[in-house]
Amino acid sequence: xxxxxxxxxxxTEIVALAAGGGVALRRRIPTPKDYDSLLRAVAELVTSADVxxxxxxxxxxxxxxxxxxxxxxxxxxxxxYLNGKPLGRDLxxxxxxxxxxxxxxxxxxxSEASDGAAAGAGTVFGVIAGTGxxxxxxxxxxxxxxxxxxxxxxxxxPLPAPxxxxxxxxxxxxxxxxxxxxxxxxxxxxxxxxxxxxGRDATAEEIAAxxxxxxxxxxxxxxxxxxxxxxxxxxxxDPDVIVLGGGLSNVxxxxxxxxxxxxxxxxxxxxxxxxxKNMHGDSSGVRGAAWLWPEENV
Numbered sequence: 001x002x003x004x005x006x007x008x009x010x011x012t013e014i015v016a017l018a019a020g021g022g023v024a025l026r027r028r029i030p031t032p033k034d035y036d037s038l039l040r041a042v043a044e045l046v047t048s049a050d051v052x053x054x055x056x057x058x059x060x061x062x063x064x065x066x067x068x069x070x071x072x073x074x075x076x077x078x079x080x081y082l083n084g085k086p087l088g089r090d091l092x093x094x095x096x097x098x099x100x101x102x103x104x105x106x107x108x109x110x111s112e113a114s115d116g117a118a119a120g121a122g123t124v125f126g127v128i129a130g131t132g133x134x135x136x137x138x139x140x141x142x143x144x145x146x147x148x149x150x151x152x153x154x155x156x157x158p159l160p161a162p163x164x165x166x167x168x169x170x171x172x173x174x175x176x177x178x179x180x181x182x183x184x185x186x187x188x189x190x191x192x193x194x195x196x197x198x199g200r201d202a203t204a205e206e207i208a209a210x211x212x213x214x215x216x217x218x219x220x221x222x223x224x225x226x227x228x229x230x231x232x233x234x235x236x237x238d239p240d241v242i243v244l245g246g247g248l249s250n251v252x253x254x255x256x257x258x259x260x261x262x263x264x265x266x267x268x269x270x271x272x273x274x275x276x277k278n279m280h281g282d283s284s285g286v287r288g289a290a291w292l293w294p295e296e297n298v
Contacts, residue, residue, distance in 0.1 A: 003049055003057040004290025005042060006104065007031065007064065009079060012038075014045045015283070016057055017290040021115045025049055029169030035081045044092045060100045060292030064089070064109035064284040066149035076150070100292040104128075105152060107288030108142045108278070109136030112243040114291045116279035122241035125233060126278075127151070130246030131228075133182045133189075139296070149186045155182040160228045161265075169196060184225045187247050194218040223254065234266050234273055245278045254280065 001024065002017045006033060006257025018080050027045060032038040037224040042061075050056050065077025072089060074082040091099045102110070118124040118138075128134040133155035137144040144151045158179045159166060170179030171192060183189050187204035194200070194207050207215045230242065244254060259272030268272075280287055 001053060001055050001057040002290040002293045002295075003046060003059050004107075004288070006107070006286035006289055006290075007038070007061060007079065007082075008104075008285075009064065012045075013286045014043065014049060015286050015290060016049055016053060017287065019295060021287070024055060031079070033081075035085055038081075039086065039090055039094055042091060043139070044106075045114075046095055058096070058100075058293040059091070059095060059097060060102070060107075060289040061087075062104040062289040063101055064104055066103050067101050069147070070147055081234065102143055102145070102289070102292055103134075103136065103149075103152070104285045105134035105288075106136035106138075106145065108241065108245050108284040108293070109138045109152070109288070110141075110143055110291050111279055111280055111284040111288030112245075113138040113141060113241075114288070115277045116239035116284065116287075117243050123237060123239040124239060125239040125242045127154075127230075127242060127244050127249075128246040129185055129244065129248040130187055133180075133186050135233075137239075143292075144191045154229065154233055155186075156180045157232070159184050159225055160232045181229050182227075185222065185229060185248075190218060190222050190248075193221060204248065208248075208253075209273070217255065219251075223257050224261065226254065227258055228265050230258065230262045230273070230275075231265035231267075234262060234269065240274065242273055242275045243278050244275065244285060245281075249277055258290040 004015050006013045010030050012031045013028045015023055018024045032041050048194055064075050064079050068075050074083050074087050077083050088099050088101045103129050109124055112118045113124040124138045126136040135154040137152045156175050171183040172178050173180040173183050190204045194202055207218050258275050263269050263272040263298040278284055
């Protein structure tokens with residue numbers, strides 16, 4: 001049995017995956033407010049699952065950050081009390097078993113590559129576009145974390161081929177740089193772009209659902225920016241499949257318009273890339289955490 005844990009900003013979830021990917025147990029709790037409380041809560045979730053299922057499961061965890069390979073401490077986490085902490089080592093101590101950690105976007109990509117919308121594909125790029133923009137790379141069923149644990153973090157590269165206007169108004173990102181994909185291609189980025197153009201407030205969902213001319217123009221800009229960004233990653237990775245997740249993955253025109261635009265901006269692709277919607281939705285992160293332990297290791 002494989003246990004996956006998804007550490008989110010407001011909720012922490014555990015699932016137990018049986019052979020073949022079936023869910024044997026699922027439980028959610030509010031995410032604890034401090035580090036020591038988190039360790040205790042995870043220990044309780046795992047030991048309770050052991051007892052309920054009558055066996056000892058492997059443990060993988062999706063985290064909102066990454067683990068540095070030097071020192072094995074957490075960095076870049078928006079759950080800030082994790083930063084600088086040896087979370088993996090501490091969990092192994094309280095659980096008395098090995099623990100595998102991965103960024104939540106990498107877990108999303110691994111889930112969809114293992115038994116989701118990209119099952120069987122060799123190279124998969126998973127995109128999370130919602131409150132922020134993240135990504136993960138899976139090659140032959142394994143997460144490509146990179147030399148510093150930040151593989152796939154395309155949300156913090158600059159918007160490719162910016163127009164003069166985009167250069168002029170490039171918003172400041174929380175990372176300290178201007179013009180990151182995070183501030184252009186996220187839900188809040190779409191809302192901010194719409195307000196700059198119209199002076200009106202609207203949520204990303206309202207903009208995407210409207211047939212008004214200003215809303216359509218905002219969506220045109222979003223899709224074009226996404227396409228430029230995806231063409232850059234396609235030129236580097238040439239993935240078999242790009243899987244979209246997060247709130248913006250529900251915008252159907254992305255699947256209609258992005259393939260031809262990515263082909264237009266990419267380097268001699270010879271055909272549009274395969275861009276698909278996720279299969280497992282909000283469960284992809286926690287399922288991917290469980291998949292950090294392949295079935296042959298269980």
